[in-house]
Amino acid sequence: MLANTPDPPYWAVIFTSCRTETADGYGETASRMVELASRQPGFLGVDSARDGIGITVSYWESEEAIQAWHANAEHRLAQRDGYAKWYSAFELRVAKVERAYGFRTANPAQPTETDPTDR
């Protein structure tokens, strides 16, 4: 359910947004962009949730992989519609993930990478 990413370092694109009331094509395009992104070289995973605001975090092997995805022709058309129709506001942040840890109750029951108590 949550994205499975390798050990850091890797990159994250944090996209937060407020939607307009224009639904026109949004859902289809959003699904299509996740599908397209997941086929890009260097794509590692994505997490997404919307309630009030939307947050989508995609994970990438390198900055170059992010730039290639940004420049993808079909993605660029979707970005244009995002500005013109779907978003009243957004922020996009490109960040280098330096440390990570997690836990899953199923397997394993303990933190997966490093002990969070020493953070």
Next chain:
Amino acid sequence: MLANTPDPPYWAVIFTSCRTETADGYGETASRMVELASRQPGFLGVDSARDGIGITVSYWESEEAIQAWHANAEHRLAQRDGYAKWYSAFELRVAKVERAYGFRTANPAQPTETDPTDR
């Protein structure tokens, strides 16, 4: 509605989670943690959404500010309950924000920092 952050560099803590069915105290503690975090030195803002999974991204001036928040005594108690009761899985990623841009239809109508077309 979206967090307003200064120009990069700054830090982001990306917390993604799946909830258990245990509500017991979760909502109150979650609100309290946002309130406490926002009073920590170096706190810059937070964005949060939950649908299926939860994503909370908090923004910080420095790694030291993140470490101080992680070590906050009341926060540590909440972390313990998170492991024990509220989350079936989570991932926490600490990332350095290197670049950012955004737009708001109200003011201004164009990208705020740099031209996204050259990314």
